[in-house]
Amino acid sequence: MPTRRQMLQWSAGFVAAPAVLRAENAPAWKSDPFNLGVASGAPSNDGFVLWTRMMGAEGGTALSVPYEIAADEGMRNVVRKGVATTDPVFGHSIHEEVTGLEPGRPYWYRFSSGSAESALGRAMTLPTPGADKLRFAYFSCSNWQAGYFSAYRHAAEEHPDFAVFLGDYIYEYIETRHPVVRAHSGGKEPHTVAEYRARYEQYRSDPGLRAIHAACPSLVTWDDHEVQNDYADQWSEDFEDPQVFLSRRASAYQAFYEHMPVKPKFSKPFGSEMRVYDSYDFGDLLRVNLIDGRQYRSREACYRKPDKGGGHAETAKACPELLDLHRSMIGEAQEKWLFNNLSTSKAQWNVIANDVLMARLNQPAPDGEPQYWTDDWDGYPASRNRLLISIHDHKPSNPVVITGDIHSFWTNDLKLDFADEKSPVIATELVGTSVSSDGPPYDVFSKFVPQNPHVKFFESRKRGYVSVALTSKRMDAKYQVVSDVTDPNATLSTLAAFVVEDGKPGAQKA
Numbered sequence: 001m002p003t004r005r006q007m008l009q010w011s012a013g014f015v016a017a018p019a020v021l022r023a024e025n026a027p028a029w030k031s032d033p034f035n036l037g038v039a040s041g042a043p044s045n046d047g048f049v050l051w052t053r054m055m056g057a058e059g060g061t062a063l064s065v066p067y068e069i070a071a072d073e074g075m076r077n078v079v080r081k082g083v084a085t086t087d088p089v090f091g092h093s094i095h096e097e098v099t100g101l102e103p104g105r106p107y108w109y110r111f112s113s114g115s116a117e118s119a120l121g122r123a124m125t126l127p128t129p130g131a132d133k134l135r136f137a138y139f140s141c142s143n144w145q146a147g148y149f150s151a152y153r154h155a156a157e158e159h160p161d162f163a164v165f166l167g168d169y170i171y172e173y174i175e176t177r178h179p180v181v182r183a184h185s186g187g188k189e190p191h192t193v194a195e196y197r198a199r200y201e202q203y204r205s206d207p208g209l210r211a212i213h214a215a216c217p218s219l220v221t222w223d224d225h226e227v228q229n230d231y232a233d234q235w236s237e238d239f240e241d242p243q244v245f246l247s248r249r250a251s252a253y254q255a256f257y258e259h260m261p262v263k264p265k266f267s268k269p270f271g272s273e274m275r276v277y278d279s280y281d282f283g284d285l286l287r288v289n290l291i292d293g294r295q296y297r298s299r300e301a302c303y304r305k306p307d308k309g310g311g312h313a314e315t316a317k318a319c320p321e322l323l324d325l326h327r328s329m330i331g332e333a334q335e336k337w338l339f340n341n342l343s344t345s346k347a348q349w350n351v352i353a354n355d356v357l358m359a360r361l362n363q364p365a366p367d368g369e370p371q372y373w374t375d376d377w378d379g380y381p382a383s384r385n386r387l388l389i390s391i392h393d394h395k396p397s398n399p400v401v402i403t404g405d406i407h408s409f410w411t412n413d414l415k416l417d418f419a420d421e422k423s424p425v426i427a428t429e430l431v432g433t434s435v436s437s438d439g440p441p442y443d444v445f446s447k448f449v450p451q452n453p454h455v456k457f458f459e460s461r462k463r464g465y466v467s468v469a470l471t472s473k474r475m476d477a478k479y480q481v482v483s484d485v486t487d488p489n490a491t492l493s494t495l496a497a498f499v500v501e502d503g504k505p506g507a508q509k510a
């Protein structure tokens with residue numbers, strides 16, 4: 001063991017590390033222990049969490065894994081040497097909390113074990129007030145079966161300051177309705193920790209996904225497919241006994257934790273519960289509120305109708321439960337947390353990183369009766385009203401909702417009353433398409449758009465992500481698309497660009 005004085009010296013970067021820092025208990029690796037890649041996340045003003053998971057590590061003894069952090073990409077100016085330990089209960093994952101660094105700058109890091117060395121990753125610390133420029137990308141819905149993750153690869157090449165993952169990072173189901181470009185291993189839906197782990201391992205074998213995690217810090221939340229399609233809290237879409245479903249959820253949450261760069265003390269799952277919702281302040285330029293739209297939501301309205309528990313279209317007439325004021329998308333505690341975070345924010349821009357469509361999307365029944373999709377915010381209208389009224393009353397600066405789940409691009413005005421054309425626009429929603437998952441039918445959804453005048457743009461035929469450039473004056477969002485999701489070498493182009501100007505809710509075509 002190094003002495004305390006040695007540790008302090010190393011952490012201050014005064015001396016080169018002696019050979020003893022190479023962990024004594026590093027096994028002789030038969031294959032690359034770092035083949036899931038590296039990631040950073042949960043940034044603070046003076047640090048971040050560094051993540052990796054040691055593939056091939058077995059047994060109940062923690063492994064010591066040295067790492068280095070440098071001020072330069074060439075790793076010449078090493079400012080920190082440390083030794084992380086794996087958590088054998090959580091798949092030998094590492095969630096190393098680093099502190100004591102300078103604010104508002106990039107750092108580069110690398111792990112090693114025996115003769116194995118990880119990929120080089122880039123992290124960053126949060127800026128202090130005064131920073132006036134940020135670039136970020138956001139993603140949702142990467143279904144391995146539907147194609148290659150070229151969207152992640154191209155986003156990494158843009159070198160954003162950070163990336164936001166809005167959910168459906170993995171898919172649990174086995175595709176039967178759409179063409180399969182590459183099959184899920186295992187051949188069945190995961191239920192156990194080992195089975196969910198195998199999904200993440202397979203997904204991380206895509207070089208594009210490893211590249212985006214190495215390129216910049218990741219801010220992560222989830223949607224349904226990290227566990228099961230359209231689940232809500234303890235209610236599964238297939239009417240499983242809630243206690244049985246919660247044990248499946250526990251396995252899924254554990255595997256999510258094991259593979260994401262989240263804070264260990266804050267996010268480590270406890271049984272079937274895991275804290276994901278959180279916020280980050282990028283100086284006084286941007287506050288990002290990551291919300292959890294699955295773990296605390298009320299049961300979907302008219303759950304047992306017609307014959308499945310997941311999303312379906314309902315009229316308020318046939319399903320009065322929809323309008324019940326007690327129902328919530330994010331649960332009472334998270335609503336309080338979010339409303340408080342918005343109303344007390346000093347940030348110029350206030351982003352809500354959200355899993356499912358927030359804008360009203362009327363998909364009228366054949367007789368013209370308005371319908372609501374029960375799985376997105378339309379299924380929780382009272383909860384949406386509380387949020388939008390809170391924004392209207394407390395007026396956080398420039399509220400923008402970024403959204404995934406629906407496998408299509410949407411630019412929406414968020415209004416207190418979507419049915420009233422004169423109702424003021426109080427926030428902007430920019431929905432990104434899927435990384436790879438199949439989009440909803442374009443012709444069918446295009447017909448709904450005129451019934452929803454707050455929708456400014458819709459496109460479901462393209463896969464990709466959204467690339468954002470932010471200053472105090474404006475948010476520029478580029479809708480980035482890949483040429484062909486079945487081509488591992490797909491090229492990138494920009495489908496459309498929107499700008500949100502400071503003080504003016506609602507996006508304009510750029």
Ligand code: FE
Nearest residue numbers: 141168405437
């Ligand atoms: Fe999805």
Ligand code: CA
Nearest residue numbers: 168223224405
């Ligand atoms: Ca989803």
